[in-house]
Amino acid sequence: MPQRRTTASRRPKAPHPPRLTPVSKGRRVYVVSGGVTKFAKAHPAMDFRLMVKRAYDYALKGVPNLTADRIDGSRISYFSDHFTRQLKAASMVQDYLGLNPKGSVRIEWGGATGGECFQAGYEAVASGRMDVCVAAGFETMSRVATWKGNEFIALASDTNFDFPLGGFYTGYYALMVVRHIYEYIRRKKFASVTDEREAQRLAMAEGSRIMSKVSVKNHLNALHNPYAQYPKRLTIDDVLKSEMISYPLTREQICTMSDGAACVILATEERAKEFTDRPVRVTGVGTGTDTMRLADRPFGRVPLLPHERAKDYEDLEYPGIHSFRAGRAAGIEAYRMAGITHPNRELDFIELHDAYASSEIQTYEDLGLCKYGEGYDFVEQGDPFLKGIDYGFPAPRAGAIPVNPSGGLIACGHPVGATGLMQAVFAFWQLQESIEKHFRDAALQLKKPQRGAIHSHAGTGSSVTVSILERGFP
Amino acid sequence: MTARPPVFTKFKDVQAELERSGSAIFRDADGVESLVIRNPYAITYIHSYAEDSPFFLGLAEGRLRGSKCRKPKCGFVYATPRGHCMVCGAPTEWIDLPLKGRVHSWTTCHFGSEAFLKETPYNLAMVEFDGVGSLLLTRLKDCGESDLYVGMPVEARFEPNPKYSITDVWFVPAR
Numbered sequence: 175m176p177q178r179r180t181t182a183s184r185r186p187k188a189p190h191p192p193r194l195t196p197v198s199k200g201r202r203v204y205v206v207s208g209g210v211t212k213f214a215k216a217h218p219a220m221d222f223r224l225m226v227k228r229a230y231d232y233a234l235k236g237v238p239n240l241t242a243d244r245i246d247g248s249r250i251s252y253f254s255d256h257f258t259r260q261l262k263a264a265s266m267v268q269d270y271l272g273l274n275p276k277g278s279v280r281i282e283w284g285g286a287t288g289g290e291c292f293q294a295g296y297e298a299v300a301s302g303r304m305d306v307c308v309a310a311g312f313e314t315m316s317r318v319a320t321w322k323g324n325e326f327i328a329l330a331s332d333t334n335f336d337f338p339l340g341g342f343y344t345g346y347y348a349l350m351v352v353r354h355i356y357e358y359i360r361r362k363k364f365a366s367v368t369d370e371r372e373a374q375r376l377a378m379a380e381g382s383r384i385m386s387k388v389s390v391k392n393h394l395n396a397l398h399n400p401y402a403q404y405p406k407r408l409t410i411d412d413v414l415k416s417e418m419i420s421y422p423l424t425r426e427q428i429c430t431m432s433d434g435a436a437c438v439i440l441a442t443e444e445r446a447k448e449f450t451d452r453p454v455r456v457t458g459v460g461t462g463t464d465t466m467r468l469a470d471r472p473f474g475r476v477p478l479l480p481h482e483r484a485k486d487y488e489d490l491e492y493p494g495i496h497s498f499r500a501g502r503a504a505g506i507e508a509y510r511m512a513g514i515t516h517p518n519r520e521l522d523f524i525e526l527h528d529a530y531a532s533s534e535i536q537t538y539e540d541l542g543l544c545k546y547g548e549g550y551d552f553v554e555q556g557d558p559f560l561k562g563i564d565y566g567f568p569a570p571r572a573g574a575i576p577v578n579p580s581g582g583l584i585a586c587g588h589p590v591g592a593t594g595l596m597q598a599v600f601a602f603w604q605l606q607e608s609i610e611k612h613f614r615d616a617a618l619q620l621k622k623p624q625r626g627a628i629h630s631h632a633g634t635g636s637s638v639t640v641s642i643l644e645r646g647f648p
Numbered sequence: 649m650t651a652r653p654p655v656f657t658k659f660k661d662v663q664a665e666l667e668r669s670g671s672a673i674f675r676d677a678d679g680v681e682s683l684v685i686r687n688p689y690a691i692t693y694i695h696s697y698a699e700d701s702p703f704f705l706g707l708a709e710g711r712l713r714g715s716k717c718r719k720p721k722c723g724f725v726y727a728t729p730r731g732h733c734m735v736c737g738a739p740t741e742w743i744d745l746p747l748k749g750r751v752h753s754w755t756t757c758h759f760g761s762e763a764f765l766k767e768t769p770y771n772l773a774m775v776e777f778d779g780v781g782s783l784l785l786t787r788l789k790d791c792g793e794s795d796l797y798v799g800m801p802v803e804a805r806f807e808p809n810p811k812y813s814i815t816d817v818w819f820v821p822a823r
Contacts, residue, residue, distance in 0.1 A: 216659040218674040219682045259689065316659070325761035334700050335728055338813045339787055341761035345772050348755035349785075353774075356753070356798045374797045421756040421793055469728045469774060469783040472735075495753055495774060495783070 288594025289630020396581025458512030462503025
């Protein structure tokens, strides 16, 4: 066994016990409609206003009783002013949609911008401030070259200590997964290998192979999603042999830059019934945060979900740089509000933020779909795969809890300010059982799903949102 | 009469034309034409290191400085310094970090931001130090992808002609 690190001579005490006060849920909030543009490498024929308008019009078309005069206001999201080089771009969206002089505010929360916008819309309705709220978001990342875009994104890391070293998010996530593989594959599966370097080489190869299965899954699911940017059939070998970007992450394990927009309309129960007979209720929202610098993440103890026990993680220094404490915190809050005590039994699917194949696996654990350390086995057993799709390798437990049935960020693309809202739209259509209508393909439609989660993630896990959506009709 | 910019149906070709002449027309599958122009943007920022300044001044003297919480009951030690303790909120004091540590995690970047593309491939490492509660992100030099492993002993090197940047320190395999 490799030696335990000795650096954490002083570490923060156990996490604070969970709050026991009941969650104030405010008014019941429903999703009544949604729309997305196709995500693409570039949409030179549409600026951000027109993209949002297309998604918004699509959403309105789905609910004929919902005329613009019934809308009380909006929440509009985009991540980076650098990409648009147009400050107050959200004001221009509000203007273009014809929603002036109604209230609006711009939402920005790094990679979790879209998820945060969804929750801001939820809060506007739950609080009683609005009866009907539009939550819309976009990003136009094609306006700069890809590597300049990477630079803009990397400016969401500490510009004193992190950015000048290489300014590269894929590099940061690579650091995290190397440690994750060390913790959970080298120290478990290859614990008996005494040559340290050999053990780590074996572990990295194993981790890379399993990560590639996630990439195959998401790209293949997306073949049935007409909104996806990069649907394709890949083999594990294709993924492993694609260009190395930052060891061990290869090109096919990483999402790309995209142009796109998405829009969700949220309403009170009373209004929702006027607009649709298939509303979807938002039953839980959660957010979590962590230090901006990866280097500052503590080595403490795991905040537990109801189905976990302290003894499960006696030997685990948490979160370190291997796990996302913000994702765990967001999950705990959202599950508590929705009354979920055993997420992988009580959720029918999850659309989660797979900016990297590695972070999809790390997120299974944060969200309690499996325990910390079981993420790789979870893939091997097939739980997050869809039933009825041939992935080119066995996935014995396929259908147990499909993750990213839409194809996720890896295959759909990641126009940051739209991404979390795109997840909300796809989850809404899943729960409405209207995937076939919108995708013109029924392959991705789950059978009568009751409850799903969406998960939006920013800046090496510095902020994360989780929202729970439930079928709101008989 | 000036000619219209050339028309392209592939975005890649539009990008190339912008580099050549500064303007192009993109025609999409529906025949819609969009005029696209090149629009450069350069800025020089006045970047103050403010409360982190002693760290960067220290690098220029060959010192690697962390910080330690002043509250005796806490005393958390940070490898990447911060003015106030994130555990208890008390102010911190400057300390000298050991110049030897171990690789906590690592990667080799074959791509990077535009500003760093010319430096690829480069190694990034999180370094852990005995008795220190947090980590330090750094470049790892004088070794390649196949030499690197978690737990590898490393030591600090300093830039003789300081640029007053975090890149004034880097680590190499310990001798």
